[in-house]
Amino acid sequence: MNKLDKNKLLLSHSPMQKIQFQGRDFYLKRDDLLHPQFSGNKARKFAYLLEAELPEVKTLIGHGSVQANSLYSLAALAKLRGWQLDYYVQRIPPFLKQAVATQTAKGNYQAALKLGANIVEVKLSKGQNKEQNLDDYMRAKSHSLAEHELFIPEGGRCALAEQGIAQLASEIISDCQKHALNHPIIMLPSGTGTTAVFLQKHLPYEVLTCACVGDASYLEKQFAELQSDKTLWPRILNTEKKYHFGKLYGEFYKIWQELLEQTKIEFELLYDPLGWLSLLTYLQQTNTQQDIIYIHQGGLVGNQSMLPRYRRKWG
Numbered sequence: 001m002n003k004l005d006k007n008k009l010l011l012s013h014s015p016m017q018k019i020q021f022q023g024r025d026f027y028l029k030r031d032d033l034l035h036p037q038f039s040g041n042k043a044r045k046f047a048y049l050l051e052a053e054l055p056e057v058k059t060l061i062g063h064g065s066v067q068a069n070s071l072y073s074l075a076a077l078a079k080l081r082g083w084q085l086d087y088y089v090q091r092i093p094p095f096l097k098q099a100v101a102t103q104t105a106k107g108n109y110q111a112a113l114k115l116g117a118n119i120v121e122v123k124l125s126k127g128q129n130k131e132q133n134l135d136d137y138m139r140a141k142s143h144s145l146a147e148h149e150l151f152i153p154e155g156g157r158c159a160l161a162e163q164g165i166a167q168l169a170s171e172i173i174s175d176c177q178k179h180a181l182n183h184p185i186i187m188l189p190s191g192t193g194t195t196a197v198f199l200q201k202h203l204p205y206e207v208l209t210c211a212c213v214g215d216a217s218y219l220e221k222q223f224a225e226l227q228s229d230k231t232l233w234p235r236i237l238n239t240e241k242k243y244h245f246g247k248l249y250g251e252f253y254k255i256w257q258e259l260l261e262q263t264k265i266e267f268e269l270l271y272d273p274l275g276w277l278s279l280l281t282y283l284q285q286t287n288t289q290q291d292i293i294y295i296h297q298g299g300l301v302g303n304q305s306m307l308p309r310y311r312r313k314w315g
């Protein structure tokens with residue numbers, strides 16, 4: 001096994017800090033500070049893979065979007081462990097290939113390439129639509145793995161994520177003791193819902209979330225695959241308006257800028273704006289005085305490609 005300085009790597013650099021935003025106090029769990037490369041939500045979900053003895057593994061097999069936070073985190077994980085990452089995508093847009101060629105590329109794709117990731121385009125076979133094609137391809141691939149290959153479901157939605165999230169839960173409990181918080185509410189935005197559902201399982205506090213990818217019923221389906229007892233699901237918050245994942249919205253950029261100005265902390269641009277908008281709506285509706293802990297789930301490398309898009313649109 002590769003020599004890893006595990007103590008220096010994980011799970012000890014995520015302080016909980018008190019911030020003020022829009023005139024209210026919040027506590028922030030700084031999972032964005034876990035490690036410069038391997039941080040946030042994906043580091044928690046893949047923590048098991050960083051720590052476990054896995055002598056037979058030489059190659060990670062992942063898939064998903066070409067600018068996904070999980071691409072970068074898997075690349076960092078592979079690098080730290082001395083493994084190869086083969087990451088399958090439907091398509092690498094020509095502008096992105098061009099940007100890499102001219103060394104102007106930024107964000108998760110570029111950062112993953114720099115870490116040595118092997119990013120493979122899956123050719124579209126006849127009569128298949130795009131999403132189905134990659135899913136079918138990966139399903140077949142996951143059933144025909146070589147002994148040295150380890151398959152990671154998209155976004156890390158799998159049971160092995162539970163260990164790292166249980167660790168996060170136990171840190172939150174001791175952070176609460178330190179800050180003398182009695183009945184806090186936990187808030188974090190969801191993609192696959194893996195983090196939220198396992199956090200709720202391991203915490204004695206209420207967990208709130210919102211659906212950034214798909215709608216609430218999609219998120220409930222994801223919960224159901226990991227937790228059959230509905231009473232243990234996190235509560236899904238709504239906003240009046242519907243948002244589509246990866247699209248740009250003026251109100252997202254606005255709240256992201258406000259957060260930066262008032263807290264001096266950079267948040268992520270895909271998940272956090274909806275997380276904060278949903279939370280503020282909830283606080284307005286319920287007028288709760290309970291302490292709120294918001295989990296900063298990292299993903300800031302993705303801002304390198306998102307921010308220029310926002311700036312082009314709104315200056």
Ligand SMILES: *Cc1c(COP(=O)(O)O)cnc(C)c1O
Nearest residue numbers: 069190191192193194195271299
């Ligand atoms: C992946 C990710 C999420 C979503 O996590 P899930 O466990 O899939 O719900 C939220 N925020 C950030 C910054 C992420 O990278």
